[in-house]
Amino acid sequence: MTFTLRSLAEIILKNCDILDAALEKRGAHVPSLDDPYTPESDVTNNDPQLLATADIACRAALQLVQTIRTPQLTILLDGLSFLTSVSLRCVIELHVTEILREAGPQGMYVDEIAKKCNVDPQKLRTILRCLAGRWIFRETAPDTYTNNRFSSMLDKGKPVAELQSDPMTMYDNPQSTLAATAAHYGDEGLKGAASLFEVMTDPTLAFSGDPKDTGFSKAFNTQKSYWEFMEQPDQKARLYRFGVTMEGLQKLEPPELAVIGYDWGKLRDGAVVVDVGGGVGTVSAQLSEAFPKLHIVVQDRLDTIEDGKKRWKELKRTGQVTFQAHDFLTPNPIKNPDVFLMRYITHDWADDYVKTMLHHLREAAGPNTRLVIMDRIVPYTCSIPKDKEGVQQFTGLVESKYPPPVTIATPSNFAFGAGVMMLLCINGQERTIKQFDEVFASAGWKIDSVVQHEGSGALPSTICAVPI
């Protein structure tokens, strides 16, 4: 397809006009990248229509950059993109944002910042300039930095002295979830990623789906899987940070997401719902609050189940919810329930393991049992002809439509990166709807309906399947 650069620029202009008008209507201004973030400064104000408008503008803008810039430079910059992750982890765990918050708006000279972090100023200078070049921190005068829109998001909300004296609790303030997530990416993620190629080409590991045969396990020189490694006493800080990360990702979801994907209200009173791999019962708590007549059984590993019971009591939760230790790679003790629910389970595992767990659920299912999976559905990066891939047969799938010449491929879809992260940490993967269809069918389940959520690709979709 031939097109003019102006056609992309016009798409950007048209959508920016809509965003400008929305800002003006609510008496707000275009946020400055120089100022610290405030929730009111969000251009879209989380309005679904404005989020879609912003999505198109961003896609067109990114595509314009990729089109105009030389491919050589794009590949070089992409090849170096890990340096942003590593630099972010350094400034987060050296508490640079908090040091600059305490320094005030005039900022601080890099040698002073380095002194407070007890690191070499030459090294910190290089890292800060790399980030400031991506609008994370602002260089107000040569080698003098202050916080700006993006660096302020990394603030863990505590005094520097407290952060430095007790590193174990650095992420326990609720506002620190984004910092915890970025530090987790720049630590376990980055180290595991560095060994992915070696694992993919090692003849003994290359075709294994075992959660122990991963880039992460190779990088950390362990025979343990990610979960087992993190449960060791000397990994408490990493495990805690990971927990904060999970909480942060859940906060990106609208609170009602767990209950809107499936018509729970149509189930009979006393219907049995088994939350397989239900963790500490987070989703079950939401379900039982919205539908108190459901009888819910949360199944998970023994330690998690014990934590779940404790948490249920601490939070004084009520509802017909029981906890049961169960390994989902073995036959399920609950026969013929109304629903087997699995949220964020399938993306942790390679196909053979998913097939095993779904097969056990199929064996335990009755003819009317439904399988409800909540996980991300990865879009293709191409448009799909109507008769190809068997994709159009599912109702509820969101069809990505963008004004030409904007393409579907975009670096801003979270699910693409999340898939690689799952792969390198635990041999998991995010799946396309076709991959879900195939793995379901191989275990005796057929997809009946899908509820997909549009947007950044960060939200889980709900897939309902029936026994074949």
Ligand SMILES: C[S@@+](CC[C@H](N)C(=O)[O-])C[C@H]1O[C@@H](n2cnc3c(N)ncnc32)[C@H](O)[C@@H]1O
């Ligand atoms: C990503 S968490 C999802 C938890 C929960 N479904 C939620 O959405 O909050 C994955 C869960 O799978 C559990 N898990 C891992 N291996 C398991 C196994 N073999 N049997 C049962 N649960 C397992 C973990 O303990 C963890 O709670």
